Amino acid sequence: MKQKEVDFMVKVIGICGSPRKNGNTEILLREALDAAEEAGAETELVRLAGLDINPCRACDSCKKTGECAIEDDLNRVVELAASAHGIIIGSPVYFGSVTAQTKMFMDRTRPLRSEFRLADRVGGAVTVGGSRNGGQETACRDIHSFFLIHEAAVVGDASPTAHYGGTGVGGAKGESADDMTGIETARNLGRRVALLAARIHG
Numbered sequence: 309m310k311q312k313e314v315d316f317m318v319k320v321i322g323i324c325g326s327p328r329k330n331g332n333t334e335i336l337l338r339e340a341l342d343a344a345e346e347a348g349a350e351t352e353l354v355r356l357a358g359l360d361i362n363p364c365r366a367c368d369s370c371k372k373t374g375e376c377a378i379e380d381d382l383n384r385v386v387e388l389a390a391s392a393h394g395i396i397i398g399s400p401v402y403f404g405s406v407t408a409q410t411k412m413f414m415d416r417t418r419p420l421r422s423e424f425r426l427a428d429r430v431g432g433a434v435t436v437g438g439s440r441n442g443g444q445e446t447a448c449r450d451i452h453s454f455f456l457i458h459e460a461a462v463v464g465d466a467s468p469t470a471h472y473g474g475t476g477v478g479g480a481k482g483e484s485a486d487d488m489t490g491i492e493t494a495r496n497l498g499r500r501v502a503l504l505a506a507r508i509h510g
Contacts, residue, residue, distance in 0.1 A: 396434060
């Protein structure tokens with residue numbers, strides 16, 4: 309087994325915004341988390357698929373109370389994100405951006421921003437499109453923007469690839485398991501998130 313690269317145990321979570329369980333995005337997100345774990349992090353995968361989740365209603369209750377007024381499963385996911393040192397968000401590409409499920413998660417983190425509870429967390433993106441140039445980078449950009457507005461530290465997939473993040477190709481369910489480029493970038497991302505999170509928080 310590969311020797312762990314960090315002394316401080318960081319927590320890295322992966323949030324899968326695919327509406328499909330065990331799909332292409334989850335395959336690559338698991339690769340990223342496996343690499344983070346090999347680097348010494350504790351990891352956890354959260355699927356948004358199958359959860360009771362709802363969009364932000366712009367009621368502004370969170371501005372007054374610091375908590376979301378909507379009672380559903382996203383509150384637990386949001387708090388889990390706040391407790392992590394590193395966060396990897398995975399999403400299939402939908403029209404050049406993220407899925408509705410992913411966007412609901414991001415919008416519902418509004419209560420965290422009042423005190424910038426995600427500040428200095430290390431964030432990364434894993435995206436999967438139907439073709440190699442199928443909008444992965446623009447979807448990564450939207451995830452990066454989310455992290456930047458929360459004052460998180462954004463990383464890409466690290467050397468030797470070092471681009472936007474984990475970017476894979478897959479149409480039919482399971483195809484990304486054969487995408488060696490996607491797997492490599494996802495693993496590089498996971499390792500980078502773990503190592504930088506340990507450097508910042510350890």
